[in-house]
Amino acid sequence: MPPPPDPAVLRGMPLFAGLGADALAEAVALARPRRHARGAALFTQGEPAAAGHALIDGRVKIVQTGPDGQQVVMRFIGPGEMFGTLAIFTDGLYPADAVAVADCVELSWPAAGMTELMDRHPVIARNALSIVGGRLREVQNRLREVATERVERRIAHALLRLVRHAGRRVEAGVEIDFPLSRQDVAEMTGTTLHTVSRTLSAWESQGIVESGRQQVVIRKPHALVAIAEDLPPVPPRG
Amino acid sequence: MPPPPDPAVLRGMPLFAGLGADALAEAVALARPRRHARGAALFTQGEPAAAGHALIDGRVKIVQTGPDGQQVVMRFIGPGEMFGTLAIFTDGLYPADAVAVADCVELSWPAAGMTELMDRHPVIARNALSIVGGRLREVQNRLREVATERVERRIAHALLRLVRHAGRRVEAGVEIDFPLSRQDVAEMTGTTLHTVSRTLSAWESQGIVESGRQQVVIRKPHALVAIAEDLPPVPPRG
DNA sequence: CGGGGCGCTTGCGGTGGCGCAAAGACCGCT
DNA sequence: AGCGGTCTTTGCGCCACCGCAAGCGCCCCG
Numbered sequence: 001m002p003p004p005p006d007p008a009v010l011r012g013m014p015l016f017a018g019l020g021a022d023a024l025a026e027a028v029a030l031a032r033p034r035r036h037a038r039g040a041a042l043f044t045q046g047e048p049a050a051a052g053h054a055l056i057d058g059r060v061k062i063v064q065t066g067p068d069g070q071q072v073v074m075r076f077i078g079p080g081e082m083f084g085t086l087a088i089f090t091d092g093l094y095p096a097d098a099v100a101v102a103d104c105v106e107l108s109w110p111a112a113g114m115t116e117l118m119d120r121h122p123v124i125a126r127n128a129l130s131i132v133g134g135r136l137r138e139v140q141n142r143l144r145e146v147a148t149e150r151v152e153r154r155i156a157h158a159l160l161r162l163v164r165h166a167g168r169r170v171e172a173g174v175e176i177d178f179p180l181s182r183q184d185v186a187e188m189t190g191t192t193l194h195t196v197s198r199t200l201s202a203w204e205s206q207g208i209v210e211s212g213r214q215q216v217v218i219r220k221p222h223a224l225v226a227i228a229e230d231l232p233p234v235p236p237r238g
Numbered sequence: 239m240p241p242p243p244d245p246a247v248l249r250g251m252p253l254f255a256g257l258g259a260d261a262l263a264e265a266v267a268l269a270r271p272r273r274h275a276r277g278a279a280l281f282t283q284g285e286p287a288a289a290g291h292a293l294i295d296g297r298v299k300i301v302q303t304g305p306d307g308q309q310v311v312m313r314f315i316g317p318g319e320m321f322g323t324l325a326i327f328t329d330g331l332y333p334a335d336a337v338a339v340a341d342c343v344e345l346s347w348p349a350a351g352m353t354e355l356m357d358r359h360p361v362i363a364r365n366a367l368s369i370v371g372g373r374l375r376e377v378q379n380r381l382r383e384v385a386t387e388r389v390e391r392r393i394a395h396a397l398l399r400l401v402r403h404a405g406r407r408v409e410a411g412v413e414i415d416f417p418l419s420r421q422d423v424a425e426m427t428g429t430t431l432h433t434v435s436r437t438l439s440a441w442e443s444q445g446i447v448e449s450g451r452q453q454v455v456i457r458k459p460h461a462l463v464a465i466a467e468d469l470p471p472v473p474p475r476g
Numbered sequence: 477c478g479g480g481g482c483g484c485t486t487g488c489g490g491t492g493g494c495g496c497a498a499a500g501a502c503c504g505c506t
Numbered sequence: 507a508g509c510g511g512t513c514t515t516t517g518c519g520c521c522a523c524c525g526c527a528a529g530c531g532c533c534c535c536g
Contacts (some may be wrong), residue, residue, distance in 0.1 A: 001406045064378060068468065070386035074378060089371040095378065109415025118364075124433060126356075132367065134328040136374045140312060140333065143377060147428025150309035152522070183482065192524060197485060213483060213532065225448045230306065391491065421511065433493060435515060451502060451513060485530075494521085501514075501517090506507100 009056055012080050014131055018123045026029075030113040041055055042084070042098040042106065049087030050096050051108040055079055058104030059166070063187070073187040074139075076101070076178070077221040078166055083132065088114055089132070102178050146190045152187040154189040156170075157229035158208075163218055172210055172217050179214035211214050247345075252369055256361045264358075268351040280322070280336040280344065285331050287325030289346035294315055296342030297404070297416040301336040301425070302375050311425040312377075314416070315341070316404055320369065326352055327370070340416050373457055384428045392427040394438050395467035397447075401456055410448055410455050417452040420466055 008023050010016045019027070029218070032057070036042055040051065045065055060077040074096055077212040087094050088111050102183045109117070133208070145154055157178070159215045168177040182193040189196070200216075203209045206226060218224060239315070248254045248262050255263070271294070274280055280291065283303055298315040301412075312334055315321045320436045325332050326349050347355070356362045383392055397414070406415040418437070420431040446453040446462060456462055464470070 012285060041417045050318060064382055065381055066386055070382070072382045074381075086371050086374060089367045090375060095375055106255075113513095119360075122357075122360050122363065125367060129327045129363060129367050129370065132370050132374060133324050136370060136377065137333055139374060139377045139381060142311045143312075143384065144302055144304050144308070147310050147425075148304055148380065182485095183483085193484085194486085194525080195523065197483095201485070220428065234360050240517070420515095421513080430494060431514080432495080432516085435513095436493095479534105480536100481532105481534090482534105483530105483532085487528090488526090489524105490526105491508105491524085492522100494519105496518090498517095499515085501512105503510105503512080505509085505511100 003227050009080075010054075013082065014055060014206040015054075015127050016126060017127055019121060022165065023121050025111075027117055028107075030117065031109050034108060036104045038103050039079050039099055040100045042059050042100060042104070043094050045097050047094050048110060048171055049084065049092050051110050052082065052085040052114045053098070053109075054107045056105040056107060058106075060104060060106075061101045061104040061184070062096050063099060063100045073184055073189070076162070077168065078093040086132070087112075087127070089128070124228060127188075135229050151189065151191050151195055152199055153228055153230060154191070155185060155196060156224050158185060158188045159216065159218060160221070160228055161226055162216075163221065167218075170217060172218040173216070174221060175217045180216055181214050247318075248343060251320065251361060252293060253292075253320050253365050255365055257359060261359050265347075265355055266345075268355065269347050272340045272346060274338040274344065275340055277367060278338045278342075280338060280342070281332050283332055285332050287322065287330050287349060289348050290320065290323040290326050290352045291336070291347075292320050292345045296338060296343075297338045297340040298335045298342060299422070300334050301337060303464075309425050310428070311422055314400070314404065314448040315353040321365070323352075326369070327366070327373060332385050366401055389427065389429045390437055391466055393423060393434060394395070394462050396426045397454065397456060398459070398462055398466055400454075402460065405456075408455060411457040412459060413453070413455045418454055419452050441460050463468075 010019075010027055011148060016024060031054075034052075036058070042060060043049075055077050057079050060083060062074040062083060063075065064072050064074055078099075080209075084094060084098060092111075118128070128232070149157070161202055162176045162180070163174050166177045167174040169175075169191050182196040185196045186193045200209060203224075204211060206223070208218070208220045210219055248257075248265055254262060254265060270289075270291075274296075281287075283301075293315050295317050296402060298321060300315065300321060301314040302310050302312055304310070316334075322332060322336060330349075355364070383395055387395070400414045400418070403414050404415045405412040408414075420434040423434045424431045438447060440447050441462075442449060444461070446458045447454070450458055
């Protein structure tokens with residue numbers, strides 16, 4: 001059984017920023033909690049959008065599939081983030097799959113409840129605008145990267161984004177805090193798992209990263225930044 | 239001197255859909271008309287966003303420049319479309335350059351006026367959300383294309399989009415209704431002007447397009463669709 | 477504890493598309 | 507009419523990256 005919803009979880013969400021305690025309670029009352037096991041699909045591309053979603057715990061991967069089956073990873077969702085809301089504001093169909101990449105707990109709002117909330121609390125619409133605007137910027141930046149940069153730089157950028165977004169300090173450096181395969185990285189950067197594997201191997205031999213099965217630790221973030229920014233390589237210590 | 243603003247021009251704009259005549263008049267009163275000659279910059283990437291913009295007449299190119307000077311064409315704006323509004327909803331800095339690709343007339347709203355309008359007429363915020371949402375979808379699709387498709391298909395897709403968005407019927411087929419260089423197409427598709435030139439030459443010899451200096455006419459749109467969708471080539475008539 | 481599957485690595489050959497370079501075409505300006 | 511600049515075309519060589527294929531290792535499940 002899902003845990004009882006707790007208004008506190010909404011407090012940190014940008015979508016509900018600036019809302020009073022009573023409004024938050026109202027929002028929670030309309031939401032439905034749900035659990036998903038790792039590997040489960042929370043929703044599927046093309047399906048009518050039943051609801052808007054917020055992740056409470058776990059990790060979700062948003063994947064868009066092209067007409068010929070080519071997959072692209074649009075983003076990874078962490079606790080506190082909204083997802084699957086775009087459909088509500090546009091044509092009502094989910095534009096991508098959402099897959100649990102670790103066991104998850106989510107809240108979801110039926111489309112009607114969501115629009116009702118936005119009508120009663122205009123701040124929410126303003127917040128949504130700024131969130132969607134920020135995502136648009138981000139996707140534009142990725143588009144520029146994929147269109148103009150070489151593979152190695154793109155992989156470096158992708159890893160750095162993941163570190164910023166889901167990095168966890170460990171003794172060896174910073175670890176990306178969820179299962180991440182070469183295939184995933186390939187689908188984030190528009191390349192193949194082979195090239196990703198080769199690139200990570202090269203970096204591993206330079207001591208920049210440490211990686212294994214669905215797991216990546218960055219040992220020298222500054223070296224990765226140098227690659228991403230196309231600066232001269234970090235000189236060996238001496 | 240700019241022409242006197244006419245409330246009618248706002249009527250067709252999605253941003254102001256659902257607004258009453260008085261509200262439209264109010265919006266027009268806050269706007270400032272301006273002319274720009276071909277080649278002029280309407281605003282520049284990184285500059286604080288003084289205003290939101292709507293194009294009345296002409297054509298504007300939105301170009302994002304990367305840290306190393308690589309350029310990417312984000313979109314082309316036609317009459318009736320809004321642009322440069324993203325900055326107002328996010329961090330207040332224009333994320334790209336806007337360049338007049340033909341002589342232009344635009345309306346612009348000072349940032350303060352724009353937010354004031356949105357406060358008084360919540361419909362505008364809703365409209366904005368759906369517009370920005372639609373653009374996010376579109377950019378995501380382009381990202382998928384650039385990440386997974388070969389150059390020829392990307393160029394075909396780009397031209398088809400331009401046809402849909404700014405196509406004009408002429409005797410020979412459909413013409414893209416503004417000056418468009420190979421360089422522009424290259425920056426839309428993440429390739430080089432050389433490759434675009436070669437591709438167009440090949441298509442020209444197959445009778446699919448006709449093109450010259452900053453000008454493209456599509457003679458066989460269906461053949462271009464076949465290339466874009468990676469279908470077998472259209473068989474020769476017989 | 478043993479087997480199967482999934483994820484990862486790595487070599488090898490092919491090639492799509494880039495980068496350079498030079499020349500041709502067209503436009504607009506004086 | 508002449509001229510300079512911008513846009514375009516096209517050849518050539520190269521290289522980053524892909525695609526295939528084989529093999530390995532770890533994890534999970536029975």
